[in-house]
Amino acid sequence: MPGSRDRALDNQGLILNLNLLPGGTAKGSWRLDERDPSWFVSHHHYVEAAQLAERGKFQAVFLADTPVWDDAYWHHPWRALAPFIALTAIAGRTERIGLIGTASTSYNDPYNLARQVASLDLVSDGRAAWNYVVTAGDRPARNFSAAQADPKDERYARAEEFVDAVLTLWEAWEPDPIAGDKATGDYLRPGAIRPAAFAGARLQVAGEPLVPPSRQGRPLLVQAGASERGIALAARTADAVYTHQTELDGGVTYRNLLRGRAADAGRDPDTMKVLPGFFVVLGDTEAAAQRRHHELTEATPDATRLSFFARQLGIPVSEFHMDRPLPLHLIAGAEISRSAASELDRLLDAAARDNLTAREVLALRRNGTQHVSVIGTPEQAADTITEWYLAGAADGFNLHVASSPGVLADFVDHVVPLLQTRGVFHEDYEGTTLREHYGLAPHRLGAGVLSR
Known part of the structure; x- marks a missing residue:
């Protein structure tokens, strides 16, 4: 199989x-928790989850972001x-786990x-990454002094310049810039920093960065867009890519596609x-997991659920x-989330064929997500993760637990040991930085934006 190898021997990678x-993917999980509901919008909830994940030797935690209010928030954290x-708060209460934050280029x-x-x-001693996204929709635009969002092509054109500008700033430093020569009074080494000269059609940066x-x-870059321009940008710049595959063969195909595009961009695909x-609900038996999922x-x-679907x-x-059929005439001209496109296409085809109501369409959704899914035992979760990894369908997973801390604690206590026993997941952290956690070589500063 192209792209696969004996990965169990590959440093438990x-x-x-x-x-x-907040509370997990099940938006109503807070109703089943005995704690003060305000806990789930505080930094304490994130710190607790990150500490649990660090106990399980997870390489990183990831925090998404949407800069707009959703009326569904009247009903859940x-x-x-x-x-x-939030990630800075986590950094102060953890030691090794990576910290991936989202920010829009728009x-x-x-x-x-x-x-x-x-x-x-710098605060976390080398554990940070930036997940770059473009933001669609007119409602977010109105929070930033714009009447409507830019056209899709313009959003991606800005994203390309934005990422290159940020990289130019980070690459303006040389390694080990601080001399600290008390005799001469020279704090920085000669040539330790240079102006970040970036001039794009939309964005310009001309000064020196402040943070050594x-x-x-430098921080890692993460990307999740599935559009052609998103894939092209990821192939050139991303250290990790989040994908939305649900079937093993599709996962192998898409990973090979991304690796091929990285090679075309002059990079080592690795x-x-x-x-x-990876969406998971766990129970001692599959039936128990199904009951837990139903309760959540x-x-x-x-x-x-309807608000999430509409978004x-x-x-x-x-x-x-x-209890009315979907407004298919409006959906036909909408900009559907490409990350969920395959599942949404399936649901919309069924709605058009059978004139389904919104309630009936939502009932067809397996779990409300568009990810690899296991509602079952720890062994079933470990089996699926191992199968995908060894088949070359994934280098790992971005875990979506139905409830936190509940399902997360069960995953750490029962699934992680199985993965370690099978030789696919490490017993402990190999280093201190996120780059080391991902098995990536040290980055050579000053090598240029396009050098990886």
Whole structure:
């Protein structure tokens, strides 16, 4: 099989990231927890989850972000904290686990964003990464002094310049810049920093960066877009790519595609890690896991599930009614989330064929996510993870637990030991930086934006 090898002997190289979600993917899980509900929008919840993941030797935690209010938040906790603030809190309460934060290229400035991420990298001693995204939709645009979002091509054109501008800033430093010569009074070594000269059609940066490099050289870059331009940008710049594959053969094909595109961009494909999402609910038996999943699903109001579905379709939730057919005439012209496109296409085909209501369509969703899924025992979860990894369908997974800390604690206590016994997951951290956790070579600063 192309791209596969005896990976069990490859330094136990399976990667596990935890997707930090308030309470887990089941939006109603907070209703089944005995703690004060305000816990789930505080930094304490994120710290607890990260510490659990670190106990399980996860390589990183990941925090997504959407800079707009959703009316579904009236019914469940949401990601209230700015990602790099929350991750800084986590950095102070953990020692090894990587810290991946999301920031949009659509509504940020390269200089400030580069400084924020580099600050987290320095504070955490080299554990930071930036997940770059473009932001669609007019509602987020109105939070940033714009009446509507830029066209898709313009958003990606800005993203390409934005990423290159940030890299130019980070690469402006030379390694080990601080001389600290008390006799001469020279704090920096000669030539330790140079102006970050980036001039694009949309973005320009001309000054020196303020934050010196961490021990990993510079933060890692992560990407999740599945559009052609998103893939092209990832092939050129990303150290890791989040994907949304649900079938093994599709996972192998897509990973090989991404690796091929990285090679076409002049990179060693092994320097880009491919990480599908993995949704899990655990129980002592499969039946127990199904009961747990049903309980969590029933705790999630219809309005919440419908709002999430509408957001993926790019249609205002006000256009939907649970007991009426989907507004297919509006959906046909909408900008559907490409990350969920394969599952959404399947659901929309069924809705058009059978004139399904929104309630009936939501009932067809296996778990409300578009990821590899296991609702079963720890052994079943370990089997699926191992199969995908050894088949070359994934370098690891971005874990989505139905509830946190509940399912997360079970995964750490029961699935991780199985993966370690099978020789695919490490027993302990091999280093201190996220770059080391991902099995990537040290980064040579000053080598240029396109050098990997």
